[in-house]
Amino acid sequence: MxxxxxxxxxxxxxxxxxxxxxxNTYRLIRGPRAQDRVLCVDALYVSAMLLVLTFGIRTGSSLYFEGALVIAVIGFVSSVALSKFLMRGEVIE
Amino acid sequence: MTHVEALPTWAALATAVLVLIGAALTLIGAIGTLRFGTFFERVHAPTLGTSWGTGSIALASIIFFSVLESRPVVHEVLIGVFITVTTPVTLMLLARAALYRERAEGSTRVPPHSVVRRARHLGAGEESGNDAP
Known part of the structure; x- marks a missing residue:
């Protein structure tokens, strides 16, 4: 049961x-401008992180938690770097 | 899934409902990114998945592993707090970058910088006018 x-x-x-x-992938490919694509990368990594968490529930192994945390951290850094690039044309000034 | 036989029914039901709510909210947010017309409308949609989508699935994971291992397992709170803190930072940076790009191209769909500055100036003038005797 x-x-x-x-x-x-x-x-x-x-x-x-x-x-x-x-x-999200459809909008990422079709998105008319660069900011739409960056937004969809952001939404895409959040969905992937949630998918990894549900895999953890499915298999009963807590190893998946570390994978989800790493995806969250790397996704945040990449989104901020891409936004900074759109704003200034350089990531680190 | 042979590991879940020891799980009581209430924990299974709570996990199931929370996981379904979280996934449904994330799906609604993703459909929003498809259906909204402009970028400044679209930027609101994924926050459904990053607020209660993440919170609900993390809560389901907390309940599931705490009942399964019969000890409090709360490390999923880390993911919830991290996503809650970082999403506004990312989206505000992105929206400001998009506004800057639209203005630099001379687009008429966003208010130009002079209009915003004049509005701020008028607001400050009214405030100082009220303060004056």
Whole structure:
């Protein structure tokens, strides 16, 4: 009973997160300007991090938590660097 | 998923509901990035996923591992706090960069810098006028 509940809910949640990543990727490819693409990279890494967290719930292993934390940190740094580049034309002045 | 047989039903239900809420909010935010027309509308959409999407899935993970290992496991709070703190920083930097780029191209869809400055000046004048006897 509990196994069925968890398998189905986590499976549906993973499908929703994958669809969200697909929407973000579509906007990333089609986005008319550079700022749209940077915004979608930001949304894409958040969805990927949530997907890794649901994999952790699915397998019962807490190793996935470290992966999600690393994705969050690296995604933040890359988004800030890209925004800074759009603003100033250089990342480190 | 043989590891979940020891899990009580209430914990499984709570985990399931929270995971579904978080994923649905993230999906709604992603659809928002598709359907909004301009960048300045679009910049609001992903914050659904970064506020309650992340919070809900992290809470589900906390409940799941705490009940499974029968000890408090709260390290997912780190992810929640980190995402909550960093998302406004990123999006404000990005929105300012986009505004700067639109103004530099002479776009008419954003207010030019002189209008903003005059509005600030008028607001300051009114305030000082009220203060004066």
């Amino acid at each position: 509990t196994e069925a509940i968890l398998v189905w809910s986590v499976g549906i949640a993973q499908a929703m997160l994958v669809i969200a990543m697909a929407c």
